[in-house]
Amino acid sequence: MSLFQTKAWQDAWWEMWGETPGFSLVHPGEGGVSGLYLDRYRMYGCLPVRCLQFVGTNYRRVSTPRTEYNTAFPSVSDQASDVIRRLTSEAWTEAVFRDVREDAQDLPILEGLAETQGWITRTVAKDTAYSVDTKGLFQDYLAGLGSNTRLKLYNRRKVLESLGDVKLENAWPDRSDEFFGLLNRFHRVRWGRDCFNEKSLRFHQRFLEMVVGESGVPELSLLICDGQVISVVYNVCYKGCVYNLQSGYLENFHRKIALGTLHLGYCIETAFGNPALTMFDMLAGTGKNDNYKTRIATQHVELRSVMVVKGPLLKILYRLKGRAG
Incomplete structure (x- = not known):
C-alpha cells in the first residue's frame, strides 16, 4: 500500500x-x-x-x-x-x-x-518511477554514484556553507502556508506558472492534515542559508518510505550549486539515518533539462x-x- x-x-x-x-x-x-x-x-x-x-x-x-x-x-x-x-x-x-x-x-x-x-x-x-534504497549506509550510497552526481548531491555543501549558516527546518505544521507560497514562487520563476493552483493547494493541506491520523509524517523541508530560504522539498513519510512529492528552489542562486539536487541530498541522508525508513521514493517525472533521477536512484519501477x-x-x-x- x-x-x-x-x-x-x-x-x-x-x-x-x-x-x-x-x-x-x-x-x-x-x-x-x-x-x-x-x-x-x-x-x-x-x-x-x-x-x-x-x-x-x-x-x-x-x-x-x-x-x-x-x-x-x-x-x-x-x-x-x-x-x-x-x-x-x-x-x-x-x-x-x-x-x-x-x-x-x-x-x-x-x-x-x-x-x-x-x-x-x-x-x-x-x-518510470525512481527511488533510493536507504537500508544501508549513506557513505556507501555516495560511493556508488558517479563523480559529477556525488559533487552535486553532496560535495557542494562546502560551497554552500561558505556563504553563511546553513540549516534545515520542517515547515509542518505551523509554516505550511509559507512553504507552499515559496514553492509556487520558485515554480513561477522556473516554469512560468504556479506549482499548485488554489484548489490543489487546498487538497494538499487537507491531505496533510488527515495523513497524520494514518501515521504519516509530513516533511516540508526548508533549506536555509544565511537566514534566507533558498530551496523547499515536499516529502511525506509513510510506512517506511519517504515520498518526494515536489520541490522548488531559488533560480540562479550560485553557479557552482545545483540547489534542487543538493537539497535532495540532505533529505536522502536524513532517510538513511532513520532506521524506520527503507526507501526514498522520487516517483515518476523528470527535471526541466534532463532526467536527474536516473543518476540518483538505485532502483526503478x-x-x-x-x-x-x-x-x-x-x-x-x-x-x-x-x-x-
Whole structure:
C-alpha cells in the first residue's frame, strides 16, 4: 500500500474534485486499493462516454495532482473477485487505469479479463518511477554514484556553507502556508506558472492534515542559508518510505550549486539515518533539462496507463484510430 491509497489522499481528492459534474463514486478506496468512480461526458460533444477511473486520476477533463502506484485488486483472492464482478457488471463504456505498476497483478488481471469479455485494451502512457534504497549506509550510497552526481548531491555543501549558516527546518505544521507560497514562487520563476493552483493547494493541506491520523509524517523541508530560504522539498513519510512529492528552489542562486539536487541530498541522508525508513521514493517525472533521477536512484519501477474499451461504438472508433496511426 502506497501513500496514494491512504484514506487521507483518496478522501481529500474526492472532497476537492468529486463534485465535478458527471462524476459519481463507484467504490471508495479501502484496504490498500484505489477507489473507482465514473466520469460521464460527451466525447467530441456528441458521443456519450461513461469512463471508469481511479480516484485521484482523470484522463480527459480535469487536471489534478498526480496519483501514482494505483491498484484496483486486493491481494486477497475473494476480494479481487469482487472487483472483477464489479467491472463486468458496472455500466461503463471505457475505463482508464493510470500509473499502474508493471510488476503488479493489475495488468495481467485486466488483460485476461478483457480477452474473455471481448474488450479492447490500449496502452495510453508509460513512465518510470525512481527511488533510493536507504537500508544501508549513506557513505556507501555516495560511493556508488558517479563523480559529477556525488559533487552535486553532496560535495557542494562546502560551497554552500561558505556563504553563511546553513540549516534545515520542517515547515509542518505551523509554516505550511509559507512553504507552499515559496514553492509556487520558485515554480513561477522556473516554469512560468504556479506549482499548485488554489484548489490543489487546498487538497494538499487537507491531505496533510488527515495523513497524520494514518501515521504519516509530513516533511516540508526548508533549506536555509544565511537566514534566507533558498530551496523547499515536499516529502511525506509513510510506512517506511519517504515520498518526494515536489520541490522548488531559488533560480540562479550560485553557479557552482545545483540547489534542487543538493537539497535532495540532505533529505536522502536524513532517510538513511532513520532506521524506520527503507526507501526514498522520487516517483515518476523528470527535471526541466534532463532526467536527474536516473543518476540518483538505485532502483526503478515501470508504470503503465491502460485503457479498456467496452462500448461497441468506442471499440469501432479506437480500432479505426489504431489503423489510422
